Amino acid sequence: MWKYSLLFVLLHFVTGGIVRRCSTSSFADPSQQLQVSIIVSSVPKDKVARRLILSWDNASPVDGEWIGLFNEEPSSSSVPLFVVQPQSSSGWVETNSHETASPSHDLGYIKRCLGFWVAYVSADNSTVVASSCLQTEPTWMSDLEAELSPLLLRQIFLPGTHDTGAYEEYNSSSESNLIVKYTITQEDDILSQLINGVRYLDIRAAYYPDTDEVWFVNHGLIRIHPLQSVFDDVRTFLQNTNEIVILDFHGFPVGFGSGLAVHEKLLELLKNEFGDFAAPSSLTWNVQLGDIWSTKRRLLLTYNDGAMVERSEILWPAVSHQWGDVQTLDNLYKYLSGVMNNPPNDKGWSAMAELTPTTLQVITDELGGLRRMSEMVNQNVTTWYRGIWGQTVNIVAADFFRGTRLVEAAIDWNQIRAQQLACSIQ
Numbered sequence: 001m002w003k004y005s006l007l008f009v010l011l012h013f014v015t016g017g018i019v020r021r022c023s024t025s026s027f028a029d030p031s032q033q034l035q036v037s038i039i040v041s042s043v044p045k046d047k048v049a050r051r052l053i054l055s056w057d058n059a060s061p062v063d064g065e066w067i068g069l070f071n072e073e074p075s076s077s078s079v080p081l082f083v084v085q086p087q088s089s090s091g092w093v094e095t096n097s098h099e100t101a102s103p104s105h106d107l108g109y110i111k112r113c114l115g116f117w118v119a120y121v122s123a124d125n126s127t128v129v130a131s132s133c134l135q136t137e138p139t140w141m142s143d144l145e146a147e148l149s150p151l152l153l154r155q156i157f158l159p160g161t162h163d164t165g166a167y168e169e170y171n172s173s174s175e176s177n178l179i180v181k182y183t184i185t186q187e188d189d190i191l192s193q194l195i196n197g198v199r200y201l202d203i204r205a206a207y208y209p210d211t212d213e214v215w216f217v218n219h220g221l222i223r224i225h226p227l228q229s230v231f232d233d234v235r236t237f238l239q240n241t242n243e244i245v246i247l248d249f250h251g252f253p254v255g256f257g258s259g260l261a262v263h264e265k266l267l268e269l270l271k272n273e274f275g276d277f278a279a280p281s282s283l284t285w286n287v288q289l290g291d292i293w294s295t296k297r298r299l300l301l302t303y304n305d306g307a308m309v310e311r312s313e314i315l316w317p318a319v320s321h322q323w324g325d326v327q328t329l330d331n332l333y334k335y336l337s338g339v340m341n342n343p344p345n346d347k348g349w350s351a352m353a354e355l356t357p358t359t360l361q362v363i364t365d366e367l368g369g370l371r372r373m374s375e376m377v378n379q380n381v382t383t384w385y386r387g388i389w390g391q392t393v394n395i396v397a398a399d400f401f402r403g404t405r406l407v408e409a410a411i412d413w414n415q416i417r418a419q420q421l422a423c424s425i426q
């Protein structure tokens, strides 16, 4: 018991000495503080992708205050690339700047800024009231290891990607190809997703015995990348960090047939690739994160086939996808409200925070493709999960996740959850 009290005392230091009274439930809610952020848009303009968006929250704008985008750490002599004067307490504004893709292997495993900063500046230019940079998050879990260790796996907020393997960098021919428009869900490869903070990967594995590669990651019936590239990225990330990752085999759209023979082959592959990292399913979703860290088995292989889960100690029951199959923002909100009011509580689950076109909508291209569809919801999804839904959600999986602030929301909420748990145990 005193261990947790000590943790709580430590928390006072890391949270800047703010005295939090455990007897009240008034924890610092991340959705209450002035914050500025940089987001990467999913929608290209004039054939240029990765355009930067500035976002701010909880401002009380005074005449003359401004928010600037910079390509250096802002100081009084910095010249902004872009300036906006906030008219309301929160907002998202597109800039004319864009990020250049860095090869994922160059991103590194130490958190760093990626060349752009945003600052909220007072009217007389004397004070930076809030600032941040576009940054990687390769170590956010292990950075908080002491705080997060007492939390159970099912009590943590993990940022995820929907159809993780359907990534492809945008190029000028992407928009004329209907298949690309409706199968590609992410801009960044899996190593880059992980380095940018994602910890839940939603994989659809497929088997093509008549091709050289044999194993692929698919989006539905469309083959996207060799499965080996997924394995290589996940292994590289695990080897270079102390993070916990969920690799969820959600679907097996091609080549698995009705028996277990192909599943058995995939299991053999998984054992070879990840035998030393795979956590035993006997830990269950009621395990404390600290116990996962102490086993040094930081990869959860979840698998959407009950018979296989029973056959292997390294396959965990699948993450339950809470998927609305909806086509509008309002229906996504209604659907996810229902989920948040009555979440599954005995296993891992993911709020699927994206729109899904109907077949007819794909044929007519009525919604303009998945990039535009994710832009229709990503700002609101961010607001919902930075707000009160962030208190209880387990996993949120988005399309073009860098168009959201889910990683930041997860980091903030997990710290609050850890403080609340420490208080409830005291």
Ligand SMILES: *[C@@H]1O[C@H](CO)[C@@H](O)[C@H](O)[C@H]1NC(C)=O
Binding pocket: 078, 079, 080, 083, 123, 124, 125
């Ligand atoms: C503050 O800085 C901005 C951006 O560099 C500039 O446009 C503005 O004139 C400055 N205002 C004052 C009061 O110096």
Ligand SMILES: *[C@@H]1O[C@H](CO)[C@@H](O)[C@H](O)[C@H]1NC(C)=O
Binding pocket: 168, 169, 170, 171, 172, 173, 174, 180
């Ligand atoms: C553009 O991307 C598509 C897949 O999205 C790929 O097949 C094609 O080779 C790429 N073109 C160029 C010029 O890189």
Ligand SMILES: *[C@@H]1O[C@H](CO)[C@@H](O)[C@H](O)[C@H]1NC(C)=O
Binding pocket: 329, 330, 333, 379, 380
């Ligand atoms: C989505 O965000 C916009 C802009 O903040 C807001 O006006 C609208 O009410 C939000 N919609 C939902 C369903 O949350």
